[in-house]
Amino acid sequence: MGRLRIGFYGLTGCAGCQLSVIFNEDELLDIIKLFDIRAFPFIKASNDEERFDLVFMEGLVASPHDIETLTRIRAKTKTLVALGACAHSGCIPAYRSFTLKENYEHLLYSKAKDIADVEPEPISKHVKVDYVLPGCPPDKKEILHFMKEIALGKTPKFNHNPVCVECRLNGNDCLLIHGKPCMGPITSGGCHAVCVTGGFECWGCRGPTGDANYKAYIALLKKKGYKKEFIKTRMMMFAGKIQPEEMKACLQ
């Protein structure tokens, strides 16, 4: 079997997730040995778009141009990976769905008439997504691990454990117990609890765990003195567009 033909693309976003790939400096040459990078417009001048075995798609859909790129690439790709929080959940840029258009429209859209916006959405709203590498930004080692699993012909697994698991492995003291509104218990791990280890509470960039106990979690935050609106805003920040039913019910 020849090298897999892969591509890296970016839609609306900060390109930080594509940078996370490149930050694997020590392994870049190994990546090139294993994979045939046909397209990577962020860093390559010449890009061949004929067909792909694997594409990492960064960014969310926020403009007609995004929809066009996404559907065009999807049609040529066997396996599509949502790379990072924007592609996975819409992330913070999609938060504009939850505020009034008149609050932001005059700031940009009335000045730059050539910019057209569409409803901001995670890419899964428009095309089939095969795998998700979540996080804002995604963990660079997790990207590598994913590539190894693909190269070995395995089925990569999504980390369903809450952030707390890695947080405890790092020996951290629990921020929730100290009264901070840490979202570790309801957020998917895989990030090595990097924020909490640095003393900053989890904001949930990797999205819901799938095993979250929202009722108990929200009750706990309320007991710690947080108002419902605050909790709601925090939970919608990254996961607003991919809220599980159980979360929605608790936020009513």
Place this chain on the structure above:
Amino acid sequence: MDALYRLEADKLDIFLQSLGPDIYAPVKTDAIRFQKISSVKEADLTALADVPVKDFFFRQREQLFKFTKGKIATEIKDAPFRIFFGLRRCDLNAVKHQDFIFIEKYKDPYYTAQRKNTLLFGYHCDEALNKYCFCGSMGLEEYHDIMFFDKKKYFLLNPGSKVGQKIVSEAKLKRAGTLKKKDTIPKGTDRLEKKDISKLFENSLWEKGADECLSCSACTSLCPTCYCHEVKDDVKLSDLKSGERTREWSSCQLKSFTRVAGEHVFREKRVDRFKHRIYHQLVYFKERYGVNMCVGCGRCITHCPTTIDFVSLINKMK
């Protein structure tokens, strides 16, 4: 091994320092953790250490071996001579259970290498350190090289091993009476009522505990006896054939813990996972090995974000 020896309080530092350079004791940082100390003044003995000593011996992440194209290379290095001072009775018994699992029952070379050059110096609790302690209900035993009884102006030392006896003898400490069994159990620590927990499996109150559970694994991580772990392989990208196998702490509170082939999870429900932890600690381990696995330190309660007190839950069960 019930002899007591007297050590003046102001001689404690010299006594410890004379034994070796690596003395560890509970120190208040962001939490109370065991750390290397240069003077016993750094130690915080006012409360139970938030983090037990478990991770010094059974480490959070441990490389089991490296593999290169079919060949396996194991690198196991013995930890240096270390003394842990300030261990409470619960934590000493926890080390006992871990020794049993990792040394006696199964010969785990990784644990043994970390554990074997270690001396355990206890610090006796006269009474419960906090309202969640229940070591007195757990039928603990003596398991120390030396136990220290703090009498303010002086300490009474009880050697519990040959090495402990040798140290006390070499320090020429004076005999000061005999340790009575009733003085080994901290007061006010028997709050778990005696009952046959194996008959309570269908009790509806378990649901109440599970309703509060965030499945965050704080309880199992900070439990000094929990030893469940998972094993992972990671290959190098350069050849996909060489790499390393590591083990990492895991937790029965997670769905992924019982995920098997075909994505089947056999303890899907939170209440089943919650119950399994308590039953392993208080029933299954005892059925197999004759002692409670739980040592009653209460960390799984004090460090639970929602403070699920399974002891009072069991007390309420009929």
